[in-house]
Amino acid sequence: MKRPICRHGETRPGAVTVPLKRGGMTIVFREVPALVCENCGEAFQDAAVTAALLEQAEQAALAGVEIDVGRFAVAA
Numbered sequence: 001m002k003r004p005i006c007r008h009g010e011t012r013p014g015a016v017t018v019p020l021k022r023g024g025m026t027i028v029f030r031e032v033p034a035l036v037c038e039n040c041g042e043a044f045q046d047a048a049v050t051a052a053l054l055e056q057a058e059q060a061a062l063a064g065v066e067i068d069v070g071r072f073a074v075a076a
Protein backbone atom coordinates (compact mmCIF):
# COMPACT_ATOMS: atom_id res chain seq x y z
CA MET A 1 0.00 0.00 0.00
CA LYS A 2 1.10 3.50 -0.82
CA ARG A 3 1.89 5.82 2.02
CA PRO A 4 1.81 9.57 1.74
CA ILE A 5 5.27 11.05 1.32
CA CYS A 6 4.48 14.40 2.79
CA ARG A 7 2.41 14.12 5.89
CA HIS A 8 1.70 17.80 6.25
CA GLY A 9 -0.35 18.36 3.14
CA GLU A 10 -4.10 18.42 3.24
CA THR A 11 -5.86 16.00 0.94
CA ARG A 12 -9.11 16.54 -0.86
CA PRO A 13 -11.26 14.26 -2.99
CA GLY A 14 -10.47 14.31 -6.66
CA ALA A 15 -10.24 12.12 -9.75
CA VAL A 16 -7.07 10.99 -11.47
CA THR A 17 -5.92 8.90 -14.42
CA VAL A 18 -4.15 5.69 -13.39
CA PRO A 19 -2.11 3.68 -15.91
CA LEU A 20 -1.48 0.05 -15.06
CA LYS A 21 0.93 -2.28 -16.82
CA ARG A 22 0.83 -6.01 -16.51
CA GLY A 23 3.05 -8.07 -18.76
CA GLY A 24 2.45 -6.77 -22.27
CA MET A 25 -0.83 -5.16 -21.34
CA THR A 26 -1.38 -1.51 -20.71
CA ILE A 27 -4.66 -0.37 -19.29
CA VAL A 28 -5.51 3.17 -18.36
CA PHE A 29 -8.28 3.95 -15.94
CA ARG A 30 -9.79 7.40 -16.12
CA GLU A 31 -11.67 9.27 -13.46
CA VAL A 32 -10.43 7.13 -10.63
CA PRO A 33 -11.53 8.53 -7.30
CA ALA A 34 -8.56 9.60 -5.22
CA LEU A 35 -7.38 11.85 -2.47
CA VAL A 36 -5.14 14.55 -3.89
CA CYS A 37 -2.56 16.24 -1.71
CA GLU A 38 -2.86 20.00 -1.90
CA ASN A 39 0.78 20.40 -0.95
CA CYS A 40 2.61 18.15 -3.41
CA GLY A 41 -0.18 17.15 -5.79
CA GLU A 42 0.31 13.45 -5.29
CA ALA A 43 -2.83 11.34 -5.50
CA PHE A 44 -3.68 8.41 -3.28
CA GLN A 45 -6.27 5.73 -3.84
CA ASP A 46 -7.77 4.02 -0.87
CA ALA A 47 -7.41 0.27 -0.45
CA ALA A 48 -10.84 -0.57 -1.87
CA VAL A 49 -10.22 1.46 -5.04
CA THR A 50 -6.76 -0.04 -5.46
CA ALA A 51 -8.17 -3.55 -5.09
CA ALA A 52 -10.88 -2.80 -7.66
CA LEU A 53 -8.31 -1.45 -10.12
CA LEU A 54 -6.18 -4.56 -9.81
CA GLU A 55 -9.24 -6.77 -10.16
CA GLN A 56 -10.31 -5.00 -13.34
CA ALA A 57 -6.78 -5.20 -14.73
CA GLU A 58 -6.70 -8.90 -13.94
CA GLN A 59 -9.97 -9.48 -15.78
CA ALA A 60 -8.75 -7.49 -18.76
CA ALA A 61 -5.56 -9.56 -18.84
CA LEU A 62 -7.59 -12.78 -18.76
CA ALA A 63 -9.72 -11.45 -21.62
CA GLY A 64 -6.58 -10.95 -23.70
CA VAL A 65 -6.68 -7.17 -23.67
CA GLU A 66 -3.40 -5.62 -24.82
CA ILE A 67 -4.24 -1.97 -24.45
CA ASP A 68 -7.33 -0.32 -23.13
CA VAL A 69 -8.49 3.02 -21.87
CA GLY A 70 -11.57 3.00 -19.79
CA ARG A 71 -13.50 4.89 -17.24
CA PHE A 72 -13.11 3.41 -13.83
CA ALA A 73 -16.37 2.00 -12.53
CA VAL A 74 -16.86 1.65 -8.83
CA ALA A 75 -18.83 -1.45 -8.00
CA ALA A 76 -20.03 -0.33 -4.61
Ligand SMILES: [Zn+2]
Pocket residue numbers: 005006007009037038039040041042
Ligand atom coordinates in the same frame (compact mmCIF):
# COMPACT_ATOMS: atom_id res chain seq x y z
ZN1 LIG B 1 1.81 15.84 -0.26
